[in-house]
Amino acid sequence: MRREGFDYSRGASVDPPVTKESLGELDLSRIVSDARLRHDLNFEHEIMFRPNTYGMRGLRKKQEEDRYFEVLAIEIDYYLTRHRTSPVSPSHDSPILRASSLIPMFHLEASRRVARMIASIRDVVKILVPAAKWQAVDDQFDTDLRMQELEHGICNIAALMEWLGKLLLCSCSPMRDPLVKAMMAKTQSAIESDDVLQLVDAIKDLFAVLETMKLDVANHQIRYLRLYLLEDSIQYEQNQILDRIAAGWSISHERRWFEAGYDHPENEDGFLMFKERVINMIVSHTRNFPITFMGDYDRLYALQHDFRLCHYHAACVATFRTTLQRLGWKGHLPFQSQVQCMQNIWAVIAGLGEGFKFSTHRAVILQIASEALKICGKGALPDPETQSVATRALQQALDEAGVVKNRVWDELARLVHLEAEIIFDMTPLGILNRYDPGPPVPGEDYRTKELSLDALAKRAAHVIVLHWRVWAPILYNQPAHGPVSTAAPATVNPEEEMAERRRQRGSTSSVKVSKPAISLGHGGKHRSKSASISSGSDSFQTSPYLSSAEFPAEDMAGRQAKRPSL
Numbered sequence: 001m002r003r004e005g006f007d008y009s010r011g012a013s014v015d016p017p018v019t020k021e022s023l024g025e026l027d028l029s030r031i032v033s034d035a036r037l038r039h040d041l042n043f044e045h046e047i048m049f050r051p052n053t054y055g056m057r058g059l060r061k062k063q064e065e066d067r068y069f070e071v072l073a074i075e076i077d078y079y080l081t082r083h084r085t086s087p088v089s090p091s092h093d094s095p096i097l098r099a100s101s102l103i104p105m106f107h108l109e110a111s112r113r114v115a116r117m118i119a120s121i122r123d124v125v126k127i128l129v130p131a132a133k134w135q136a137v138d139d140q141f142d143t144d145l146r147m148q149e150l151e152h153g154i155c156n157i158a159a160l161m162e163w164l165g166k167l168l169l170c171s172c173s174p175m176r177d178p179l180v181k182a183m184m185a186k187t188q189s190a191i192e193s194d195d196v197l198q199l200v201d202a203i204k205d206l207f208a209v210l211e212t213m214k215l216d217v218a219n220h221q222i223r224y225l226r227l228y229l230l231e232d233s234i235q236y237e238q239n240q241i242l243d244r245i246a247a248g249w250s251i252s253h254e255r256r257w258f259e260a261g262y263d264h265p266e267n268e269d270g271f272l273m274f275k276e277r278v279i280n281m282i283v284s285h286t287r288n289f290p291i292t293f294m295g296d297y298d299r300l301y302a303l304q305h306d307f308r309l310c311h312y313h314a315a316c317v318a319t320f321r322t323t324l325q326r327l328g329w330k331g332h333l334p335f336q337s338q339v340q341c342m343q344n345i346w347a348v349i350a351g352l353g354e355g356f357k358f359s360t361h362r363a364v365i366l367q368i369a370s371e372a373l374k375i376c377g378k379g380a381l382p383d384p385e386t387q388s389v390a391t392r393a394l395q396q397a398l399d400e401a402g403v404v405k406n407r408v409w410d411e412l413a414r415l416v417h418l419e420a421e422i423i424f425d426m427t428p429l430g431i432l433n434r435y436d437p438g439p440p441v442p443g444e445d446y447r448t449k450e451l452s453l454d455a456l457a458k459r460a461a462h463v464i465v466l467h468w469r470v471w472a473p474i475l476y477n478q479p480a481h482g483p484v485s486t487a488a489p490a491t492v493n494p495e496e497e498m499a500e501r502r503r504q505r506g507s508t509s510s511v512k513v514s515k516p517a518i519s520l521g522h523g524g525k526h527r528s529k530s531a532s533i534s535s536g537s538d539s540f541q542t543s544p545y546l547s548s549a550e551f552p553a554e555d556m557a558g559r560q561a562k563r564p565s566l
Contacts, residue, residue: 010073013064015115018207020123026218032225035240039295040232041226042428042466045436048219049212065204072117073200075110076523079150080196111147117203118143124210125164128217129171140164161187161202172213179209230428237295237470251475254290258476270476271420278464279416282307283409292471296463303463305454311408312358315397316345316368318404322393323372325385333375341371360394368394407455409546415457423465431462 024030026049031037040047052058122141126134140163149155164183169177183205190198222229245251258277262268281289282303289300322343324333348367369382369390382390423431435458468476535551 002057006495008093011064012067012113016117016120016207017061017065017068018211019120020127023124023127023211023214026214028221031218031221032229035237036295037222038229038236041222041230042432043299043462045432048222049215050197051215069200069204072203073196075114076200077196078107078110079114079155080153082153098381100237102183114150115143115147118146121164121206123209124214125167128210128213129167133167133171134427137167151172155200158188158191161206164206168209168213172209176209178214179212183209202331227429230432233428234466234469238474241470241474244472251292254292255475255478257290262318262563270423270472272417274468274472274476275417275420275464278460279409279413282460283412292475293467296467299459299463303456303460307408307412308358310412310453311405312349312398313342313346314377314408315394315404316364317342318397319390319393320345320368320372322397323369324375326389326393327372327376328387329372329376337375341375344371348512358398360391360398365390365394412453412457416460417452419457419461420464421462428466431465435459435462 037047053061074244118141122137122143125137125141129137142161146155146160162184165187168180172180181204184199185204186202190196190202258274262273280298285304287301289297293300317338320338321333345364345367348363349361351362352361365387366382369386372390373382373386374378396402399405423434426434
């Protein structure tokens with residue numbers, strides 16, 4: 001007998017895709033201690049868990065599920081047909097089942113997987129139904145009893161699934177009733193037609209229903225606890241950070257990033273320094289963000305991308321006007337005409353897809369030149385000379401050190417400073433409500449709205465203020481080159497705290513220390529981009545579940561001289 005005979009189950013898990021352990025991340029205790037979730041609650045109005053089906057992880061999960069149920073179909077077919085006089089179903093005919101010498105080993109493998117499936121259904125159902133029903137669930141899904149019934153060919157699968165379906169109908173959300181009823185109907189049809197594949201498909205639907213019910217419970221708990229988790233988020237993050245610092249986590253690099261470019265940072269406005277640092281990150285192409293921003297990496301990437309979109313939009317406007325001037329246009333251009341022209345240009349850009357590189361793409365040049373020619377009444381087919389004019393103008397407007405980018409940069413900085421001052425003393429809930437998009441307005445183009453510098457500045461200010469609240473007492477407001485406090489900031493009267501913030505915003509005074517201070521200069525080996533704020537196991541790691549214009553010209557010389565390099 002060769003071991004190759006058991007290749008039928010190669011790559012298939014013994015456990016089903018949904019188990020009590022895999023759903024453990026959705027337990028209330030895990031939700032409350034999930035640092036990433038609690039941070040994201042500050043930015044998301046309708047945050048909720050959903051299966052992680054994206055990317056390579058989602059593809060791998062799908063492949064593992066398909067493989068599991070493929071093998072399960074062979075094994076269930078074996079149990080359902082072994083006591084019949086008819087041969088094994090042709091769809092699952094296998095050399096393993098035809099060779100009597102392989103049957104004992106196949107039987108051992110099959111009994112293990114099927115028994116684990118029954119036990120998993122029992123365990124998951126018990127966390128979804130009231131405790132008063134647990135004994136009934138244990139009785140119905142008694143693993144030893146059901147396996148004996150399968151061994152002797154007397155297991156009434158239809159009755160078991162019908163009983164379970166009725167139990168789930170009493171416990172699940174009414175919106176899930178159709179899923180449960182469809183699963184029950186598919187099971188009954190499979191039994192009546194003796195279709196093993198359909199039966200396994202019904203079991204697959206059962207696990208999907210159980211996972212959905214657990215997600216519903218978890219999302220309800222998030223909505224119920226949202227206010228508490230939101231208001232406590234700053235203190236919770238600080239406690240997590242202080243615990244990690246006390247354990248040896250070094251943030252000396254982040255302190256140097258904050259002070260870079262200033263000879264005497266202790267004499268500067270700390271909050272202003274920090275705002276400038278973050279704005280510089282947004283307008284640059286860097287991906288080397290300080291580790292203190294680990295909870296906001298995705299938001300910073302999105303802000304960088306959207307700033308480039310705003311820059312490109314402004315560059316197209318400047319190119320359009322330059323092309324008009326070179327064509328001899330001296331009249332007044334109505335605002336609505338300019339808007340319509342830019343919408344046409346932007347439609348071309350959108351059609352180029354996500355791979356567009358913000359360059360002098362020929363399609364963009366042709367559209368800009370065509371729009372300019374139509375305004376001048378010279379037709380709509382750009383000649384080579386007009387294309388050359390538009391190309392040179394767009395290249396100049398896209399220059400990283402050019403006037404257009406600096407103009408957009410200045411306007412973004414101005415808006416961020418204003419917005420940060422407005423929300424500085426607001427509560428996390430107040431800031432979130434300020435950015436509530438509200439119900440959709442008919443006819444409003446939300447893509448254009450989100451690409452505006454005003455919307456960009458609000459998102460940036462939100463990240464800046466919340467990050468400052470968490471890290472200022474721990475890192476930024478500590479004396480230059482001094483120790484980092486491992487004590488939580490002292491609790492003070494809210495009104496006094498607001499008054500003190502207005503008087504000493506950016507103060508370099510140290511908070512009181514009740515734990516031994518830890519030097520910024522040690523523990524460098526503990527720094528890691530994959531590190532998590534949470535002291536838990538994997539709060540920030542990949543999870544099976546996932547938890548939305550022209551500017552006035554200004555003198556650039558002064559700001560260019562003050563901007564510290566990244």
